[in-house]
Amino acid sequence: MDTAKREPKVKGNQILDISRYIKKTYGPDAFERAIAAIKKECKYSIPQNIRGSSWVPEKLHMDLLETIEKMFGIGDYDVCFNAGKLSGGVGFKSIYNIFIEVFDIIFLLKHAPIIYRTIHSHGSINIVLDKSKKNLYRIRVSHVPFPTKGYCAYLRGYLHGLIRRHISLKNPLVEEEKCFLDGKPFCEFKCSWED
Numbered sequence: 001m002d003t004a005k006r007e008p009k010v011k012g013n014q015i016l017d018i019s020r021y022i023k024k025t026y027g028p029d030a031f032e033r034a035i036a037a038i039k040k041e042c043k044y045s046i047p048q049n050i051r052g053s054s055w056v057p058e059k060l061h062m063d064l065l066e067t068i069e070k071m072f073g074i075g076d077y078d079v080c081f082n083a084g085k086l087s088g089g090v091g092f093k094s095i096y097n098i099f100i101e102v103f104d105i106i107f108l109l110k111h112a113p114i115i116y117r118t119i120h121s122h123g124s125i126n127i128v129l130d131k132s133k134k135n136l137y138r139i140r141v142s143h144v145p146f147p148t149k150g151y152c153a154y155l156r157g158y159l160h161g162l163i164r165r166h167i168s169l170k171n172p173l174v175e176e177e178k179c180f181l182d183g184k185p186f187c188e189f190k191c192s193w194e195d
């Protein structure tokens with residue numbers, strides 16, 4: 001059995017989006033400093049040149065989020081939230097770009113499970129519908145391989161950015177109502193916006 005294949009992976013575009021946010025906010029060398037801090041302890045290889053379409057270790061994604069919070073944050077995980085917001089808002093360089101531009105947010109959210117699996121090799125997303133409200137969805141994220149607070153904040157930001165990207169959707173609000181770090185079987189995010 002090839003263990004390298006079973007190692008949880010994420011698409012490089014997630015790392016590049018974080019890099020973009022960190023450089024823009026904390027200076028051109030900030031991303032390199034964060035990677036150098038991770039390299040000291042990590043037991044996986046970090047690719048020299050990360051490309052958006054290539055797979056990189058999911059552990060790198062998780063470690064990077066925790067590291068940037070430690071280096072640039074004040075412990076409230078706002079750095080991770082804002083990195084996620086940028087990624088969901090302007091990132092997402094894939095075939096699904098066309099979905100974002102052409103279809104509405106409901107279509108997009110309904111297809112989130114498929115989209116998620118184009119970015120992550122492990123984990124899954126379920127959408128919980130509330131038939132009485134058109135502007136409220138709950139998104140459950142399960143089986144994340146290395147759950148961390150930074151990743152939860154990043155996901156919350158990602159969903160916020162994605163909803164806000166649809167300019168007709170005013171004031172998105174994304175709250176994490178349940179979290180596997182509190183012993184729940186999944187993280188559940190309540191996503192709402194003004195009609």
Ligand SMILES: [Zn+2]
Pocket residue numbers: 152176178179180181187188
């Ligand atoms: Zn969580």
